[in-house]
Amino acid sequence: MTMLRIFIVVLVCSLFNGHEALKCMTCQGSTSFEECDVNGQIRECMPNQNSCETVVRRMQKERQLIFKQCKEQSACNMNQLQNTRLSGRSKQCNSDQTSSFCTCCCDTDICNIAAATCHSAIVQPLPGNNCPSQPKNIPHGEITCYNGNKPGSVCQYKCSDVNYFVYPFGQETNVCRNNGTWEHETPCCGRNCPPYLVYDFGCVFHVSIPGGRERIVSIFKGFFEVDIVAEDSVKVSLVFFGDTPIESSVIKFNEYETSKVRFIELVRERAVEKPKGSVNLGAAIKFALDNLMTPEAGVRNERVQKAISIFTDHAADDDAIAAANEVRKRGYTVFLYYMGKAVSNADREQFNQIANGEDYVFFYDEAAGNFGVESGQFLKDNFCTQPCDHVVHEHDST
Structure with a gap:
């Protein structure tokens, strides 16, 4: 022994x-x-x-x-x-x-x-399964992985463009677990929303009240103070209407090169106060779909969310509800902003049916001189919860 x-x-x-x-x-x-x-x-x-x-x-x-x-x-x-x-x-x-x-x-x-x-530092692989490969990069940022997609590998995300940050917050790194799954989904490089709200708004206006032109200018100035107008942010087009859409009032998405100053100038030049005839909102909505929300007018591709925003001081005289339903069939949202003074229960119900519901209808505040904080807060609460949705890739403007 x-x-x-x-x-x-x-x-x-x-x-x-x-x-x-x-x-x-x-x-x-x-x-x-x-x-x-x-x-x-x-x-x-x-x-x-x-x-x-x-x-x-x-x-x-x-x-x-x-x-x-x-x-x-x-x-x-x-x-x-x-x-x-x-x-x-x-x-x-x-x-x-x-x-x-x-x-x-x-x-x-x-x-x-x-x-x-x-x-x-060198990260040795742990026993286990490989994770799905990470993309080579993320829009407006980059990914660096130490040891690829092997168990124990650590990937780091970094945003390279100005005003972008890794979202969700605190997910700048990701770890490949030994069961073959990443600790979390690949984040994005997002931006603060507002002011960066990636949306194409086609607006239709009927204004018969005195001083309507300047009220409209004031509305857009207030909107532009909150949201940035740019190829990778908000874009706006519009048309005025009465009994028919007024073609000479059209402002297309691609007509003002995202210049807020030029857009306001065009509004002042083309705004039509007290249009004649009936308030045929349904016809105006159809005109906006066929003439404003098109690539030729500068609307962006399907990744960019879209809406028809209605500004009126009178209830619709034609079948605007049917026209609004066609808008929703395309996946667009319908907002309605009422600029008149008094509104009947019947008109209010019509507005709710034209818009995407009661929460999408807003009323002008004479004292405040705008549609109140609830309009901007609604956009923020409902459209700004996911910064990843408000990132325009290089190919999204076409």
């Missing part, structure tokens, strides 16, 4: 001596990377410790502790995966909170010396 024990010891020692041990910088609780590297020690790791681990623990904005050590590879990788776990308003490893806990792994000699950059 004694000879057998000696043989086993010799065999184990020979195996250990044949393995070239990983060397890591080690320190415990240093207050900076410089202090750690000056006062720490470079140690040979045990045979089962094939990763160098760096832990950065921040308790306050100005106070942090650094720990460096040898670590078993799968344990280090699992610790590093915790970096992107939700904590507070962002992640466990963060730069926007008073406390943070970051783990970084690498697997070459003394690879954990100096400052740690977790996402550029």
Whole structure:
């Protein structure tokens, strides 16, 4: 038995001596990377410790502790995966909170010396299934993945264009889990909405009240103060109507080159006050569909949401409800803005049926000189909840 024990010891020692041990910088609780590297020690790791681990623990904005050590590879990788776990308003490893806990792994000699950059550290694949491949990039941004789509890989998302941010917030990184799924869906580079509301509005106007032209100008000025008019944001077209649509009043999407000043000039030039005849709103809606909401008039492709916005001071004399239903069949929204003074219950019911419902009907506030805050708030609450929907790709303006 004694000879057998000696043989086993010799065999184990020979195996250990044949393995070239990983060397890591080690320190415990240093207050900076410089202090750690000056006062720490470079140690040979045990045979089962094939990763160098760096832990950065921040308790306050100005106070942090650094720990460096040898670590078993799968344990280090699992610790590093915790970096992107939700904590507070962002992640466990963060730069926007008073406390943070970051783990970084690498697997070459003394690879954990100096400052740690977790996402550029070598990430060894964990046992498991590959995740679906990430796209090469996202509109207005880029994706960098360390170790592709293998388990344990970390992908980082960054927006490269001005005014864009990664949305949903706090999802700047993504981890491939060992069950073959990403921690979350690929985010987008979005923008604040408002002022960036990607929508094509075709407007129809009937104004018979005194001073109607300036009231319309005032409405658009207020709208333009909230929303940006641009090829990658809001665009507007319009037509005035009475018993028939007034073709000389048409302003197309592509007529003013997204200049707010030029648009207001065109409104003043072409606005028709007190049009003659009946209020044939249904005919005006059909005209807008056939002549404003077309590629020739500058409407954008199907990715951009669209609406017909009706501004009137009188109930419709023709079948505007049928015309509005045709609008909805195309997937467009119908808004109605009433500019008159008094409204009967019958007219109110007609307006609700023309628009997409009661919530889509707004009434002019004489005291405020506009349609009130509820109109803008409604747009924000119903159309700005998903910034990813308000991102125009390069091909979307055609």
